[in-house]
Amino acid sequence: MLITTATTLAIRCPECGALEFHNLSRFALSGRGKLQISCSCGAFLLGVVSKSPGSYWLQIPCVFCETKHIREISGTRLWGPQTLHLTCPESGLELGYLGRAEEVKALAESLDTGLEALMEELGYDDYFTNPAVMHQVMACLQEIADNGGLYCQCGNNHIEVDVYLDRLELHCKECDSINIVYAETEEDLQVIQQVDTIELTKHGFKFLDSLANTPKLTKKTRRKRNKHS
Incomplete structure (x- = not known):
């Protein structure tokens, strides 16, 4: 037995x-x-x-x-x-x-941990200002996180994500830093599609609303241009 x-x-x-x-x-x-x-x-x-x-x-x-x-x-x-x-x-x-x-x-294997799949499971589509953009922004953020590109300057790699109707708030519990990723317009989606690393500033507060004022992001387009230079 x-x-x-x-x-x-x-x-x-x-x-x-x-x-x-x-x-x-x-x-x-x-x-x-x-x-x-x-x-x-x-x-x-x-x-x-x-x-x-x-x-x-x-x-x-x-x-x-x-x-x-x-x-x-x-x-x-x-x-x-x-x-x-x-x-x-x-x-x-x-x-x-x-x-x-x-x-x-x-x-x-069916217990998908992605943000997009979770929101679909919970039936939150009607909650978002722009569901199509929100889903794509969450998919981009999940890809960045899966590739190790989401972390805080303080050394913490486990970043919490709070979901709101028009944005995602990235929060580091270790140093209480916050980075807001907007997910309301096509421009918001284009911003996150052009980066592959998001580094939260230690004890800081930032917005991911334009490439010009997000110095802590690694930009895909800039790296591609450097390869050809």
């Missing part, structure tokens, strides 16, 4: 948006009766608390409700062979999975 003593977690970080994988060991709960999983950016991802013999509470942070959902589950279900879907009870949004590593990793 095979007794499972570990399970794999795949979950979307509610702070930085990264898709994280963690192994949870049954023995990690021994003695202290609780376990907390954190993202590489430091944000809370999952809490497991032993309520009584054979019963657990899961604390699941929700990117939709901006709170923690509590779910009671049996030890047989938590450590069993069937994959557990972690969902938001209000929206039905899938937040993550717990189960066997192979199946969890396969399911996680």
Whole structure:
């Protein structure tokens, strides 16, 4: 008889948006009766608390409700062979999975962490001033972040993104710097399409509203021209 003593977690970080994988060991709960999983950016991802013999509470942070959902589950279900879907009870949004590593990793491929996909999932199109521009700006920002081009001067690479009807606000929690990226007009889209690096100024406040006043950006067009010079 095979007794499972570990399970794999795949979950979307509610702070930085990264898709994280963690192994949870049954023995990690021994003695202290609780376990907390954190993202590489430091944000809370999952809490497991032993309520009584054979019963657990899961604390699941929700990117939709901006709170923690509590779910009671049996030890047989938590450590069993069937994959557990972690969902938001209000929206039905899938937040993550717990189960066997192979199946969890396969399911996680559909758990897209992109800003654009997340907004589509939440049905926020009618909220934006210009949905088409906002989606393209978010796609550009996601590409910049995926390529390591979004960071702060203070050394922090985990930049939070707050989404508003006409803009994105990039926030560094380490030094409290802010960079605003407008996403309302075609001109706003052209600005972010011409850069591949956004560096937040330490303790600073900046706007990404024109190439002329954004010295902390690496401009794609300028680099291309230099190659031909």
